[in-house]
Amino acid sequence: MLSIAGVHTFYGKIEALKGVDLEVGAGEIVALIGANGAGKSTLLMTICGRPRAARGRIVFDGRDITRMETFQIVRLGLAQSPEGRRIFPRMTVLENLQMGATTADERYYADDLERVFALFPILKQRQSQRGGTLSGGEQQMLAIGRALMSRPRLLLLDEPSLGLAPLVVKQIFEVIREINEQQKVTVFLVEQNAFHALRLAHRGYVMQTGRVTLSGSGRELLANKEVRAAYLEGGH
């Protein structure tokens, strides 16, 4: 569904991605883990064309999207809940969700809204509150809900568990599984929380300073010595 080949991305002179190859198949949950500054968020943003890949090819559903405009890329059925959540602070929760539905067919709006409210009932209670005044966890739910409002076939999630209480983390991961299994949404997930992410994912990749250094099934990576030493020991 998504295939990334030899992608390089620069911030000015800094080379943040140094030739990344990676595949996400339809229906999968794929996790990407790696240390701070490895380039995970850069990869997700590069998929959406911000910043653009300097070299390499990104293909989504058989279409080369490497040079396309961001708004055209996401219209193909791809949505991202980006790093830092990026809720519109002076818009209400409902307006944030409406923004999420920008590319969706109007006919589905009411159903999709109900679906998001069913996944995150707190958003329904808070729908007329300004996004900027939500708690961190609520903002995270809103960011995911907003991404879902576009009915994506591929959902890109950047650290959905960041800064959340363990109980909420569990809830978020359950929701991701539910979206994947029941709504057949393919998920590409960046996580610091490697243990949860690899248990949830069908497959995983490990990134180090701009390159993919390891890949395998979630189970394999969980058992891998290097992965355990770098990302799991101490935590779990």
Place this chain on the structure above:
Amino acid sequence: MAYFLQQLINGLTLGSIYGLIAIGYTMVYGIIGMINFAHGEIYMIGAFVTIISLLVLASAGVTSIPVALVLTLIVTMFFTSAYGWTVERIAYRPLRASHKLAPLISAIGMSIFLQNYVQLLQGARGKPLPPIVTGGFTLMDSGGFSVHLSYLQLFIFLLTVALMAGFSTLIASTPLGRAQRACEQDLGMAALLGVDVDRTISLTFVMGAALAAVAGLMVTLYWGVVDFFIGFLAGVKAFTAAVLGGVGSLPGAMLGGLLIGLIEAFWSGYFSVQYKDVSVFAILVLVLIFRPTGLLGKPEVEKV
């Protein structure tokens, strides 16, 4: 009292015009963070198109004044919007990725270019327009001084109120208005959600220009003479209004416009006509020093 009331009416009329121009500054600043110095010239072009259109309609035998005004309003908004759109397209968009100062300098260049362009096409001398909307009400007569509200002033108020109402609704509750607010708050995120950011910015320029066109029409009818330089002073005053109200805030722009109009009217009425522009610039300086966020400006700190 009567004199005071008369200045109030005059001030509110002027203020409506400044407010309509100020909205263009504030919206563009809100969405791409630049001051569109050429906006005053867009308004000036609106004034010229108004005169030309009214003269053409008159010579084509349109005698009904309401019909001529409505047609002129449409024509003026159309042409002025086209100018606003084009200026953004050729002078600002190519510079969007560069240093923040580049589009500002480009805007100053555009402003000078448009002034000279109109001067070349239309001549340097002021173009007069005979009064079209005449008459009015006498509201009050006291001590030999009568308070007068002309039909034209009433027309200016009512049109401004109607435009403001329509415009606020557009921004608050249409998909386009929502996309504009989203771009204003986080351009990159708006793009990630599928908003065509370039198109949204273009439409913002078009909307600002359309409102400036209305202001141009009003001022042409009100003063009865326009020249290629009127955009400069009106531009600076409307910009002051936008700063006073809080750059980025729509109600702020309107409030700032009204205040500037009132200050100017009262200053001319009670002190000296010669220094009325100085009073406006003094306010700009004072606001920038003591309250840079303006009266209704949003606080910079948001919990995100």
